Amino acid sequence: MPYNTSYVPNYIKRQARMVLLLLVLFTGCTEVIELDIQEVEDGLVIYGRISNSNSANEVIISRTRGPETAPTPISGATVRVIDNNGLVRIFLEKEPGVYTMQPSDSPGDFGNSYRLEADVSGRIYRTDFQELMPIIAQDELRYEIGVERDITSSGANIENDVVRIFGDSKLPSDLPEDFFIRWEIEEVYSTLTAFLPVFWFPGAGGRGQCYIQNKLGADQIYLLDGRNIRRSDLNNRPIITRKIDNSFQNKHYFNLIQSSISEENHDYWEKVRTLTITNGSIFDPIVGKLQGNIKSSDPEEEVFGFFEVIGIDTTRLLMTNNDIPVFFVDPCLFLGDKVFPLLTVPFGCVQCLLDEKLIEPGCLSCSAITNSTSRPSYF
Template sequence: MKFPIPYRPASFVKSLIGLLLVGIFIAVGCSEVIELEDNTVGGQVIIYGRISNSTQANEVVISRAGEASTAPLPIEGAIVKIVDDTGLEEFLVEDAPGHYTLGRNVLSGQFGRSYRLEADIEGSIYTTDFQELLPVLSQDEMRYEIGVERDITSSGATVTDDVVRLFVDSDLPDDLPDQFFMRWEIEEVYSVLTGFFPTFWFPRSAPPQKQCYVTHKLGADEIFLLDGRDIRRSDLKNRELITRVIDRSFQNKHYFNLIQSRVSEENFEYWEKVRTLTITNGSIFDQVVGPLKGNVKSDDPGEEVFGFFEVIGIDTTRLLMTNNDIPVFFRDPCVFQGDLVLPLLTVPFDCFECLLQRKIIDPQCAFCEAVPNNGPRPSYF
């Protein structure tokens, strides 16, 4: 059992030509990927993180670069804190190797306040300048359309997919600042059920059926940037964001979350650089392939530091879809009925582990932990 996440870049740019700088760095078969030459010798500190007005994504990820194009290694045991412009400070807690989270027990992101980062890594100090947390500007509203997409394979066969096309209307205030910078990111969150196994054959050993929650954060190829110096319109209508192939992830609740961020000019310029790099598909904390300097400084002026710490205002718009909205029948590979029951009975009585050992079932049908991108239940579910 797999949970594919097939996205296709859409016509976001077409409706905003000359107005938007759009962070789609690759469209399959449509544009050339510009990779930054990576001659990294390794050892450099990489710091990515953010603080926002949201209760989520207040975190810092610290690692050390490997040699050219190799995965960085997490740095454990750092002393990390965020300081605001009144002198309040809070230390972050390391809840996974190299991953530090702000508990928001002392300070939290508030509009109009400024914040900076300080990290002590084995006696070396890394800091950023104060950045103001600016309020969001746009009111976004999403909608969807169900459609069919056809493609031709290399052998000349026609392949047809049912798809969801996602659109957004963005309303900006009439009294726009002289300059402003914005970013939109997209993620989807949905639930899937593990299998229910026949109790007469597995009365004790089979795990109970559970609901798993999957959060899939899209990568830099689905990040959209707006330079407010290039636009004076107060509305950005009917922008097509993505085209999503319909699969069984739509069987239960399926949310699309459009995350709007108000960012600084420095932050905007950083993400413009990111557009020219190859990034793994995932969150903003996935590591850039190639060295990219940001706003983090070392107390050693000669030390090279990679990464960026951002202070951003966030607003999230959600679009909920359920199976009632999708005119497609899904065959659930984890529903064991009819002829799917018989293979389960080929193992010894109450030997659920035998199903896994013989690869009769996929572990994702038994354990949420085996489902990619599984996480805790979101508050809005």
């Protein structure tokens, strides 16, 4: 199943010193690496990828402005990806600094090689050719409902209902000598907006459906170096533990995204010293001084970031309210005595509901919900 989620960066400020957790799946252990890096001022950062997916093909170009300032997106660049057969794929600027492959161009093909070429203010930035590697593992997801116990800051014992997600990966018997895999986990679920009483809010309309996409385990990189393993399966790996809340009221998907990557790509992410993490996307710019595989036509210029050529595949696990032994109260459903507070505002004044904090913004508009997205094709 192709991975059809397009990543969009959210630029935020981060400190120059952070902790990166690298969870290597096949060993089942977590290695904590703390590294000290220098902040880069006026450094060019290029992130991007081309894949076998129709929508996960993007290049993001920005310039760092120091530790207390968000990177500045760079507009007006000419961006293209060239394959080993000479076919050129054009990337158009979708928003400042974000370039996506034009819809008429085809995604990458397994076995072909690709390189990036970007013209930024007359200076050329290139990568070497990288082969798009095939998918190696067949993934499956399963879940368990459980209870997680914790202690509050005041010393009180609390219990939370949780969903624990586990992954199984089956490898072929004729494993290649060298292969490298990265996994990421995300959730996508739907919520409903409010249905306001039409006799008081005649223009409000009915209940709409919103879709929210969140990266999970964003402080972890799930990497596999195939040179260190010759087993045919990697089973019963704990992927994520998620607290049960209203997001499970309707459809709730967990998506395990497998990326077949190169050795250089694998080594780069093992050396990543700090990430700007908001939604966990690999396209969130690195603030620290970490060079990747991008070279400038000016041999004296340092360039940061990475352009990757990857094969991607997604395994989905669907959960609904029927799978969760918890009763959910819909915060956007106004019936019975919940209607009367809404009638205390002037007739038809929907904005007054927000001003008086009688309703949450997300109950009126999907755009008010963090990480709201368009309807995925699999919903």
